[in-house]
Amino acid sequence: MSNGPAGGAALVVAGLTAAPGERATASIELDLGTASVSVPLVLINGASDGPRVGVTAGIHGAEYVSIAALRRVAMELDPAEVRGSIVAVLTANPAAFAARSIYVNPLDGRNLNRTLPGDPEGSPSQRLAAWLEANVIAGSDLFIDMHCGDMNEALISFTGLELTGDAAVDALSRKVADAYGLDYLVIGPLPGSTNTAAATRGIASVLGEVGGRGQWPESDVSAHAAGLRRALVAAGVLPTSAATGPAGRASKLLTKEAWLRSDVGGYWHPSVDVGDEVAAGARLGEVRDAFGSVLLSVEAPIGGVVLFLVTSLAMNPGDPLLAIGAE
Numbered sequence: 001m002s003n004g005p006a007g008g009a010a011l012v013v014a015g016l017t018a019a020p021g022e023r024a025t026a027s028i029e030l031d032l033g034t035a036s037v038s039v040p041l042v043l044i045n046g047a048s049d050g051p052r053v054g055v056t057a058g059i060h061g062a063e064y065v066s067i068a069a070l071r072r073v074a075m076e077l078d079p080a081e082v083r084g085s086i087v088a089v090l091t092a093n094p095a096a097f098a099a100r101s102i103y104v105n106p107l108d109g110r111n112l113n114r115t116l117p118g119d120p121e122g123s124p125s126q127r128l129a130a131w132l133e134a135n136v137i138a139g140s141d142l143f144i145d146m147h148c149g150d151m152n153e154a155l156i157s158f159t160g161l162e163l164t165g166d167a168a169v170d171a172l173s174r175k176v177a178d179a180y181g182l183d184y185l186v187i188g189p190l191p192g193s194t195n196t197a198a199a200t201r202g203i204a205s206v207l208g209e210v211g212g213r214g215q216w217p218e219s220d221v222s223a224h225a226a227g228l229r230r231a232l233v234a235a236g237v238l239p240t241s242a243a244t245g246p247a248g249r250a251s252k253l254l255t256k257e258a259w260l261r262s263d264v265g266g267y268w269h270p271s272v273d274v275g276d277e278v279a280a281g282a283r284l285g286e287v288r289d290a291f292g293s294v295l296l297s298v299e300a301p302i303g304g305v306v307l308f309l310v311t312s313l314a315m316n317p318g319d320p321l322l323a324i325g326a327e
């Protein structure tokens, strides 16, 4: 199942080379047309043959738990215990990180995780998406994208995966997601996302989401990092002894998801919290005008658990309010 180098071969990605049994790091300068960015890349080339795993964090630049957790794992792993290879992009959207930008890349206002597979001749986000597709997703046996709630979002931890129709590939995605061991598992596509791009190529892929609200408490970082380590063990890249950190749990499977968006701008007053179980038709909150009058009353279209919740008072037309997942 390996697309990585045979044991004893150098791993070369985006001009960076890692010899067998070594870690290589570099900031890769990418020309995105109207601007250039510096993308921090880590290659870990195992001493023995095995699968290649691509991992990204910071596709959304203000999702700090994922960025802190991937950096920790990528820099702490001992290349001598790696079978195969790991290609890790520590902060995949550097301009969004620098700008502390919510949802979008400030270079073009696009959500990078709705822009895959991208276009090497397109806008900055399209070019960045095409680079990630070519260098990190393509050629992998498994792709993992690490996220958390954005600067203005709280969430309960969950993994996601997308089915490809290939039983062996889908079984690997499920095995890795189960090993990640977060509260919930959501199955379904997200067009334009990295995970959908991987699935389109027939590559197993998993999304991991822990924490949010622009914070990176140690409890969340260590949970995300430990989940990634367990995922890498499940993929056969690390030995069982490398699964250190807080224990995971058996994820509850969610097969339906409802994303609610506001069709008006105003002031968002949620009346639920992340992790709450809500019934279909339950009142979830209101968008009010500047003087407090109700513009929009939000009700649950399905019963289920509140997976994420926008926590900012400010609400813009078309922005997410929250998502409900159901079994």
Ligand SMILES: [Zn+2]
Binding pocket: 059, 060, 063, 147, 148, 150
């Ligand atoms: Zn995200």
